[in-house]
Amino acid sequence: NVAQIEDGIGDKIGMLARGVTVFIASAIIAFAFSWRITLVCIMDGPVSAITMAIMSRLSSPSMQAMMSVSGEAGAIAEEAVMNVKTVAACNGQRHMVKKYEQQLKKGMSYAIRYSFINGFCEGFMFFVLYLFYAAAFL
Structure with a gap:
């Protein structure tokens, strides 16, 4: 333990x-x-932390769904590899590939949503960071 x-x-x-x-x-x-510049730059910390917390909360469901679908696709691939002789004997290669592709397509929407949320939040975080840097030098 x-x-x-x-x-x-x-x-x-x-x-x-x-x-x-x-x-x-x-x-x-x-x-x-320079205590004035330092105060302005330190104020970015809480804003970045809040943005990261929001990003984590928003992207968590998509990530979990994406991992679940990816695991199911991996199980299909593992099944095909473990039973390669049976799949080949029954001429089921195309069926297994189609089944695998369908599973991956299910996960694509979750992956796109996850990537969009992360990209938007990171972009916002860097926007705020550079905004505070600009304010520090005014």
Whole structure:
């Protein structure tokens, strides 16, 4: 049980500690040079975090559906490979390919929705980031 927890956490705690330390050190150094610019730039953090949370919440259902459909398509491919002699003997190659393609087409709409949501949210996040950078230099 402990091994599973360790595998799940892995080096994430170390990366989190490093990220927090770098952020705090950077903020201290930046405040020493120009506190006004630093305040404007730090305000981007909460906006980015909120955008990422919204992105995660909106794209999660599409990702789960996409993974489910992808798993079903993988099962079809595995079935064809495991029973390759039977499929070939019954001349079922085209049927298995058609079945696999139909399953992949089901997942395409989920993949497009997922990609659109992620692209839009990332674009918005970078727009806000550059907007704050521009405000810092005004």
